[in-house]
Amino acid sequence: MTYELNVAHLYGNLMNTYGDVGNILALNYYAKQMDVHLNVKIVSLEEDFRAADYDLAFFGGGQDFEQTIVSQDIQTKKAELTKFIESGGPLLAICGGFQLLGHYYIGADGEKLPGIGALDHYTLAQDHNRFIGDIVIKNQETGETYHGFENHQGLTYLGKNERPLGNVVSGKGNNGEDGTEGAIYKNVYCSYFHGPILTRNGEIAKHLLVAALQRKFPHDDFSQQEALPIPATF
Amino acid sequence: MSLRSGFATFAGKSSYWFLHTFLHGGSSLPGKITLKLDPNILRTLGAKYDVIVITGTNGKTLTTALTVSVLHQKYPTILTNPTGSNMEQGIVTTFLNAKNPKTGRPLAVLEVDEANVIKVTQYIEPKVFVFTNIFRDQMDRYGEIYTTYQKILDGVALAPNATIIANGDSPIFHSKELPNPIEYYGFDDQPDQDLKAKPNTDGVLCPVCEHILHYHSLTYSNQGKYFCPNCGFERPELTYRLTQLGEQTPTSSEFEVDGHAFKIGVGGTYNIYNALAAYAVGRFMGVAPAQIARAFTGNQQVFGRQEVIDVDGKQVTIILVKNPVGLDQVLHMIGTDKQKFSLVGLLNANYADGIDTSWIWDGDFEQLAKRNIPTVITGGERYKDITFRLKVAGIPDDRHIVEPDLEKVVAEIKKVPTERVYVLATYTAMLQMRKILADKGYIKEGLGV
Numbered sequence: 001m002t003y004e005l006n007v008a009h010l011y012g013n014l015m016n017t018y019g020d021v022g023n024i025l026a027l028n029y030y031a032k033q034m035d036v037h038l039n040v041k042i043v044s045l046e047e048d049f050r051a052a053d054y055d056l057a058f059f060g061g062g063q064d065f066e067q068t069i070v071s072q073d074i075q076t077k078k079a080e081l082t083k084f085i086e087s088g089g090p091l092l093a094i095c096g097g098f099q100l101l102g103h104y105y106i107g108a109d110g111e112k113l114p115g116i117g118a119l120d121h122y123t124l125a126q127d128h129n130r131f132i133g134d135i136v137i138k139n140q141e142t143g144e145t146y147h148g149f150e151n152h153q154g155l156t157y158l159g160k161n162e163r164p165l166g167n168v169v170s171g172k173g174n175n176g177e178d179g180t181e182g183a184i185y186k187n188v189y190c191s192y193f194h195g196p197i198l199t200r201n202g203e204i205a206k207h208l209l210v211a212a213l214q215r216k217f218p219h220d221d222f223s224q225q226e227a228l229p230i231p232a233t234f
Numbered sequence: 235m236s237l238r239s240g241f242a243t244f245a246g247k248s249s250y251w252f253l254h255t256f257l258h259g260g261s262s263l264p265g266k267i268t269l270k271l272d273p274n275i276l277r278t279l280g281a282k283y284d285v286i287v288i289t290g291t292n293g294k295t296l297t298t299a300l301t302v303s304v305l306h307q308k309y310p311t312i313l314t315n316p317t318g319s320n321m322e323q324g325i326v327t328t329f330l331n332a333k334n335p336k337t338g339r340p341l342a343v344l345e346v347d348e349a350n351v352i353k354v355t356q357y358i359e360p361k362v363f364v365f366t367n368i369f370r371d372q373m374d375r376y377g378e379i380y381t382t383y384q385k386i387l388d389g390v391a392l393a394p395n396a397t398i399i400a401n402g403d404s405p406i407f408h409s410k411e412l413p414n415p416i417e418y419y420g421f422d423d424q425p426d427q428d429l430k431a432k433p434n435t436d437g438v439l440c441p442v443c444e445h446i447l448h449y450h451s452l453t454y455s456n457q458g459k460y461f462c463p464n465c466g467f468e469r470p471e472l473t474y475r476l477t478q479l480g481e482q483t484p485t486s487s488e489f490e491v492d493g494h495a496f497k498i499g500v501g502g503t504y505n506i507y508n509a510l511a512a513y514a515v516g517r518f519m520g521v522a523p524a525q526i527a528r529a530f531t532g533n534q535q536v537f538g539r540q541e542v543i544d545v546d547g548k549q550v551t552i553i554l555v556k557n558p559v560g561l562d563q564v565l566h567m568i569g570t571d572k573q574k575f576s577l578v579g580l581l582n583a584n585y586a587d588g589i590d591t592s593w594i595w596d597g598d599f600e601q602l603a604k605r606n607i608p609t610v611i612t613g614g615e616r617y618k619d620i621t622f623r624l625k626v627a628g629i630p631d632d633r634h635i636v637e638p639d640l641e642k643v644v645a646e647i648k649k650v651p652t653e654r655v656y657v658l659a660t661y662t663a664m665l666q667m668r669k670i671l672a673d674k675g676y677i678k679e680g681l682g683v
Contacts, residue, residue, distance in 0.1 A: 022595030233622040
């Protein structure tokens with residue numbers, strides 16, 4: 001393969017519910033078609049994340065207990081993760097990962113647990129209720145429609161500098177109120193979508209990979225990669 | 235028996251007789267009627283029995299069946315509940331249907347749903363609890379593994395004198411201090427190494443200090459001879475040890491426990507765990523190893539789930555898949571087949587299947603794809619999901635037939651180049667497939683489990 005990208009799978013051994021690992025498999029699948037080799041490395045508890053070492057990052061969702069532990073450990077990676085995000089590093093964050101990039105979330109016992117505040121959202125909890133079911137959203141800027149399955153107790157409210165990943169066509173979305181789902185900030189894509197998101201919505205995988213390539217190899221032409229057709233899988 | 239219990243029992247038994255005789259049914263309704271009339275009925279019904287409760291995510295049914303076979307070597311009368319009747323009403327019905335024991339104290343070996351353990355222990359103090367494992371199930375229906383274990387323990391707390399026989403390779407069963415006597419079974423056939431579980435594994439945090447667990451040896455998922463390099467938490471001493479693993483095929487497994495050789499007529503490491511649990515209960519209840527070996531080989535029907543169906547010369551095995559760990563184990567098991575085989579994946583997402591299909595991405599189809607399977611067929615109501623899963627796993631398009639219609643899947647199966655065909659199907663897809671095969675006369679209708 002002509003190109004190589006280093007991918008950080010953040011807390012991949014703890015934050016891995018609902019088939020989220022499928023996102024890594026889908027990234028690999030589309031990367032191969034773009035002539036790109038991915039080196040995926042899990043970065044977990046008590047391991048350093050250095051912004052300079054990675055070209056792309058994925059952060060999945062986890063069970064309540066695991067997410068509590070990650071909420072503590074991720075504070076040690078806050079500075080470097082923020083640096084990665086601010087410098088345009090492409091990152092996909094799902095469910096718990098989405099919540100932990102924001103200011104805080106409310107845990108299973110009602111306690112307020114910190115995120116890293118790299119993105120300007122916060123997450124509250126529903127009382128004995130979850131949003132569970134198929135969901136369809138539409139991104140107004142690209143016109144793309146995304147399909148997924150949501151399953152979350154959290155109610156997330158976006159901040160000033162964030163755009164939603166899409167507007168809810170059917171389903172609940174971030175909080176069931178404002179019609180938004182997920183978040184986009186610089187090259188960070190956040191969502192509550194399982195399914196997993198990249199296996200059903202290959203366009204997002206392509207956006208992430210192209211962003212990573214352009215950032216790492218600024219003088220190369222990636223129009224061919226950008227033209228990669230993504231057949232519908234759902 | 236109080237007047238109320240007596241009346242409730244009579245009403246339940248008559249309703250069973252009515253349902254059974256005239257409607258050919260009656261697995262939970264009699265229990266429901268009886269419970270309505272006397273909510274404490276289990277206390278009356280269960281009082282005469284020594285009860286063994288078997289619970290956990292996977293393997294409850296086979297462990298229960300194997301345990302019954304093993305205990306039959308020594309105990310003539312054993313009451314047990316049929317598959318699927320593992321909630322309160324089904325358990326009441328099981329006791330209602332029992333013939334009155336003539337002599338002695340008979341045994342009841344019950345498969346009990348995790349959340350229903352407390353519904354049993356409110357009224358009956360079991361003699362033994364068996365914990366098979368706790369894995370992440372499809373979570374649109376169930377809780378996290380820690381919540382599930384807590385539900386079991388809430389039930390166990392009402393029976394502090396019962397002996398727990400637990401899977402020692404599962405860290406969660408060593409995570410809480412309990413007043414009960416505990417015996418563990420597990421695998422002890424490998425030299426010590428320093429390993430970690432595969433990244434996409436649930437439950438790998440040390441329950442004491444919350445660091446990542448390491449393993450001296452691993453069987454599958456998060457099970458094995460675990461230890462925490464940070465705080466010293468480790469697998470407890472095993473009472474029942476699998477000392478050697480012999481030949482494994484999709485239809486047989488050979489192994490030694492505590493130095494005694496055994497063979498069971500079914501494949502899969504998970505089934506060896508089920509047999510190990512049954513062995514442990516048998517030994518605890520005084521059954522000799524030779525008798526256990528006889529029980530394991532003597533009762534082939536208990537492995538009924540994996541019957542082989544002849545479809546115009548194709549040897550078709552339908553296997554139910556329902557959660558990630560189960561799926562992974564099934565993939566591993568069919569991978570032990572030395573013969574070439576074709577693979578069929580049928581995915582539905584109705585309530586009984588789990589409405590979220592994400593879990594198929596947790597199964598290690600990549601391993602299977604490396605075997606150069608001559609033909610792969612994907613179908614079912616959610617054929618697009620399973621089709622893309624196998625495409626990503628590396629199944630080449632020229633060997634991959636996509637056919638949503640199950641009738642046509644049967645026609646395609648007849649054309650595959652191998653004699654052997656494995657059909658992995660979710661619950662409702664399996665029922666639909668069996669109905670089609672029954673309509674065409676390849677099997678008698680019914681679940682076959």
